[in-house]
Amino acid sequence: MSDMTVISENDLIESVADALQYISYYHPMDYIRALGDAYEAEKGPAAKDAIAQILTNSRMCAEGHRPICQDTGIVNVFVKWGMNCRLDSERSLQEVVDEGVRRAYNHPDNKLRASILADPAFTRRNTRDNTPCVLSVEMVPGNSIGVDVAAKGGGSENKSKFKMMNPSDNIVDWVLEQIPSMGAGWCPPGMLGIGIGGTAEHCMKLAKQSLMDPIDMGQLKQRGAQSDIEQLRIDIFDAVNAMGVGAQGLGGLSTVLDVKILDAPCHAAGKPVAMIPNCAATRHAHFTLDGSGPAYLEPPRLDEYPQVTWKPDAAAKRVDLDALSPEEVASWQHGDRLLLSGKMLTGRDAAHKRIKDMLDAGEPLPVDFKGRAIYYVGPVDPVMGEVVGPAGPTTATRMDKFTETMLDLGLLAMIGKAERGHNAVEVISRFKVAYLMATGGAAYLVSRAIKGARVVAFEDLGMEAIYEFEVEDMPVTVAVDAAGNNVHTLAPAEWRRRIAEGEFEPAE
Numbered sequence: 001m002s003d004m005t006v007i008s009e010n011d012l013i014e015s016v017a018d019a020l021q022y023i024s025y026y027h028p029m030d031y032i033r034a035l036g037d038a039y040e041a042e043k044g045p046a047a048k049d050a051i052a053q054i055l056t057n058s059r060m061c062a063e064g065h066r067p068i069c070q071d072t073g074i075v076n077v078f079v080k081w082g083m084n085c086r087l088d089s090e091r092s093l094q095e096v097v098d099e100g101v102r103r104a105y106n107h108p109d110n111k112l113r114a115s116i117l118a119d120p121a122f123t124r125r126n127t128r129d130n131t132p133c134v135l136s137v138e139m140v141p142g143n144s145i146g147v148d149v150a151a152k153g154g155g156s157e158n159k160s161k162f163k164m165m166n167p168s169d170n171i172v173d174w175v176l177e178q179i180p181s182m183g184a185g186w187c188p189p190g191m192l193g194i195g196i197g198g199t200a201e202h203c204m205k206l207a208k209q210s211l212m213d214p215i216d217m218g219q220l221k222q223r224g225a226q227s228d229i230e231q232l233r234i235d236i237f238d239a240v241n242a243m244g245v246g247a248q249g250l251g252g253l254s255t256v257l258d259v260k261i262l263d264a265p266c267h268a269a270g271k272p273v274a275m276i277p278n279c280a281a282t283r284h285a286h287f288t289l290d291g292s293g294p295a296y297l298e299p300p301r302l303d304e305y306p307q308v309t310w311k312p313d314a315a316a317k318r319v320d321l322d323a324l325s326p327e328e329v330a331s332w333q334h335g336d337r338l339l340l341s342g343k344m345l346t347g348r349d350a351a352h353k354r355i356k357d358m359l360d361a362g363e364p365l366p367v368d369f370k371g372r373a374i375y376y377v378g379p380v381d382p383v384m385g386e387v388v389g390p391a392g393p394t395t396a397t398r399m400d401k402f403t404e405t406m407l408d409l410g411l412l413a414m415i416g417k418a419e420r421g422h423n424a425v426e427v428i429s430r431f432k433v434a435y436l437m438a439t440g441g442a443a444y445l446v447s448r449a450i451k452g453a454r455v456v457a458f459e460d461l462g463m464e465a466i467y468e469f470e471v472e473d474m475p476v477t478v479a480v481d482a483a484g485n486n487v488h489t490l491a492p493a494e495w496r497r498r499i500a501e502g503e504f505e506p507a508e
């Protein structure tokens, strides 16, 4: 027993907290480099503009130590526990790691958003400190513990896929079938993590774990595949990018920056396959503890960030939200860039559900939506003189089922990210209103346009409360116009055709 390594409770807590703070504002450099290359190569103007926003946002967050995305994620922790190590604690490993999560998410200088809800099928009560995390432990030989910490965005997690394939089914075909159904809610360009084999639950875990590996598709393509798995990664990468989805689903050359695969033996009767995308807010870090104290991660060199500084399009139209009229909204064309100023309301999943329930019960609403714009957002709380923390858009598609109800209340415009479903587009064109999109993953940049914020209803919903924001030159693009033209179907179709016609070199 004398050569046992003792891991103190506080070393683990402190290291988890440090890693979570770190990944909230530093993208992994491999992601930043790959995104910088994608920016250089991108030919789609709207997609290029979105990548410029994501890169500029990333640098601002690295400098300001504020979250890359308002969705600061659900914490996933993968521990490889060396069997000669002992945790010096009276608490369970889950409780100790959760203490690190709590410390990170409530850090006074960089408070992160509490996104975790207990009792998910019923009361959906916010745990207020982002606990519990999802913990996986593997016992391995050795005298140290290796920890991967990730903060996974909800929008990309929502697009996870799994299939118990037949042994002879084709994996590339299955992946390509899934991509259209994933839309843009997973905030491309990002990564696809793929698990093959094992059992159902093990396969999903492999897919998630594969996302902890650094991006190396450029190097892999240069040196060529040396295994069947590497060839499969390249085949999926090329085939997905040929679909033309592009950054934020706006049509372009870069949909994925890498495809990762982990496999495990499986039963002869099947071939389980799982796919979990990682969004533009790719956040993960690794540390090792050997009993000598907590691990602190080295900050990246900011001079290695691509020299990209996003600026609003000079041709963007300025819109005064305080004087918005149905005629003005109806005049916007899909693809138009707008700079919004004035007052807007916010609301997302929980607020929409409550509004619907109140209307069904014949109760009066606390807010008048007539003539207003609504922004689908759950912001981070402000710190140190901010009016609001990072406040990028959430996936609008989830609000589709409430769209007709909300438009009946007189709403004129909705702002979010990702595509609207067929029925929502039909309702939008019937009411002659518009759906505008802001860039997902550019939350700190977007929040700079917010000059005032106050909760006006449903305060108990925390980040899902209804706020009134006062904005100045908030950049958005018309994604669905009053005639029902939908950028998210038109642009990827055009880019897919152009790529198929050989207009561009395949992405490296």
Ligand SMILES: O=C(O)C[C@H](O)C(=O)O
Pocket (backbone or CB within 6 Å): 070, 071, 153, 154, 155, 156, 185, 377, 378, 393, 394, 395, 440
């Ligand atoms: O919860 C959020 O703020 C966003 C979510 O990650 C989403 O992508 O829809």
